[in-house]
Amino acid sequence: MKKQTIHSIQELKQLDEPITVLTAYDASFSKLISESGIEIILVGDSLGMVMQGNQSTVPVSMTNMIYHTKCVAQSNNGSLLIADLPYMAYATVEQTLSNSAMLMQAGANMVKLEGGDWTCPAIEKLTERGIPVCAHLGLTPQSVDALGGYKVQGRDSEAAAQILRDARALENAGASLLVLECVPSDLAEKITKQLTIPTIGIGAGNKTSGQVLVLQDMLGMNPDFKPKFVKNFFDSEKVTSISAAILKYISEVKSRSFPDKEHSFE
Numbered sequence: 001m002k003k004q005t006i007h008s009i010q011e012l013k014q015l016d017e018p019i020t021v022l023t024a025y026d027a028s029f030s031k032l033i034s035e036s037g038i039e040i041i042l043v044g045d046s047l048g049m050v051m052q053g054n055q056s057t058v059p060v061s062m063t064n065m066i067y068h069t070k071c072v073a074q075s076n077n078g079s080l081l082i083a084d085l086p087y088m089a090y091a092t093v094e095q096t097l098s099n100s101a102m103l104m105q106a107g108a109n110m111v112k113l114e115g116g117d118w119t120c121p122a123i124e125k126l127t128e129r130g131i132p133v134c135a136h137l138g139l140t141p142q143s144v145d146a147l148g149g150y151k152v153q154g155r156d157s158e159a160a161a162q163i164l165r166d167a168r169a170l171e172n173a174g175a176s177l178l179v180l181e182c183v184p185s186d187l188a189e190k191i192t193k194q195l196t197i198p199t200i201g202i203g204a205g206n207k208t209s210g211q212v213l214v215l216q217d218m219l220g221m222n223p224d225f226k227p228k229f230v231k232n233f234f235d236s237e238k239v240t241s242i243s244a245a246i247l248k249y250i251s252e253v254k255s256r257s258f259p260d261k262e263h264s265f266e
């Protein structure tokens, strides 16, 4: 597969071609996903729940992230690899730089961090030092306790305006991509139109520049975990393998048939 770069990903936004993203935490899924043609693999700190069985992403450490990033990088065949900076790994600019350097040395092409304009000094420094950054707004799971649970964000006009202001600030600071998690579709569309950088949605409607899901969620591996924005792509008679489910996801994201209204928030 063609090696994806931040430039090829940004070009997809210009071409109005939806960008496909899935998480992976290990070498076998990394190989399968990248060889299926997924443009971006995210080594998300969601591994704290999916791989470790925790109730949130808060317990995930840098040691965990480095280990899983190395596993995924070993067999990645062309996808752009983003690795999450875990909880408190970017509390200061100095910490952000040294922890990001470790993720890049483990094989990441870009680091992701959660939060609004308070993250701008760190994003500026990373960008200046040649480390591409993916920002993350809306529902930011590392702040689940401050947010009071896993809830849709930006529903009232004041909160929506704040997310829009943050999105502009993050782009101006140098972020190359922006994840929008659990925000109303109209807000995600507005942000996507106002920014030059691509937006990647999860529970953010089908007008973002791309979509991300947690692999194990879209394979229906946890029947007890069914948030509105997750679709099981492995539940029809025609889909008889994990590869086929991934190809179905790619096809539905590319045609913007996923996410539909049933998997989005008003």
Ligand code: KIV
Binding pocket: 023, 042, 043, 044, 045, 046, 047, 084, 179, 181, 202, 212, 213, 214
């Ligand atoms: O950790 C993760 O997997 C994420 C995505 C759900 C966006 O941040």
